[in-house]
Structures are given as C-alpha cells and as structure tokens.
Amino acid sequence: MKAFGKAAFLSGMPRGSTLLELLMALSMLAVVLAVLLGFSESGALWWKRLEREMEVRDNLRISLDLIGRELAGAGGIAGLAGDSLYFYDHAGSRFRYYVDYDPRLKLYALRRYAEGSGSSVPVGLHLKPQGLKVEYYDGDLQIPAGQYGTYDPARVTLVKISLTGNSGGLEDITYTTAVKLRGR
DSSP: OHHHHHHHHHTTOOOOOOHHHHHHHHHHHHHHHHHHHHHHHHHHHHHHHHHHHHHHHHHHHHHHHHHHHHHHTOSEEEEOOSSEEEEEOTTOOEEEEEEEEETTTTEEEEEEEETTTSOEEEEEESEEEEEEEEEEEETTEEOOGGGTTTSOGGGOOEEEEEEEEOOSSOOOEEEEEEEEOTTO
C-alpha cells in the first residue's frame, strides 16, 4: 500500500489539499471580502451624502425661484431688513419671508407669512439659522444695512436674495438671485 501511495504521488496523480493550504486560501478570501465590503460601505455613505446634498440644493433652488417669481410681481417692498423680506402685492396684502426653527421637522425652514392669516408656511427646508440674506439697491447703489430703518422702501429698484443651506455635515451651499421690481 505504501508503494501505491508513493507511486501515485510520483506519477503526478491529483492528491488532496492539506489543512494548511485550506487555511491559507480561506485567509486570502477573507481579506478580499473585507476589502470589497469596505468599498461597498464607503460607496453607500458617499451615495447618502450625495442624496442629502441634492436635497439641500433642490430646496434652495425651488425656494429662491418661488421668492423671485413672487417678488417680481409684487407691488413693492414693505420694509427693509437684512434677514427677512417684507413686500406687498398689488392688492395691498403684506408678506414676509424669514428663517425659523421648525420643532416638528427639527430643522430650520424658510417660512412665508401672509399678514392677517395668523400662520406661516414652510416653503424651504435645510436652511442655516441665518440662511436668508437680503440686500436692497436703489438703482446701481446698494443701500447700506445701517440705513434700513431710515430709507424709503419705495426707492428700492432691485433686491438681491441669498439662501444658505446645510444638512448633516455637508459644506454650506449658497444660492443667490437678483430680482428687479416691476415699474422701477
């Protein structure tokens, strides 16, 4: 029998794997699987981050578009403030856009308040606490923030609005638009 075993080994016939070879193969497989799992996990985290960023960008863009369209058709500016936008429509109704914390949503939201309604509605999410910045222009000249209380809002011809948002560790994202008031 011993001769048969030696003869089989010497003749090149297949033989079984040793325990050491099997353990080596399993170790290499474990390393390859760990690397693949790391890649898939980092890919999933990257994807979630990208989705959050896209949600913030969409919210800012849609909110800015809404404000811009409403302001372009407004009757005029109702008051000057750097962190809120006050205006009235052609029927004389006053509106205000501002950023406030929404405890129900647990985040800062851009809100639209119609005077006399008693309530405000969120129109944009994921804004920073100071995420609304409004600048006013009389012709080509920017009205300094220090003069907001004494400046006549009827002289405003252009409003520059910036919205800044963020969500869960992303870098701040800012969108800006300038709206020329009709008839000015």
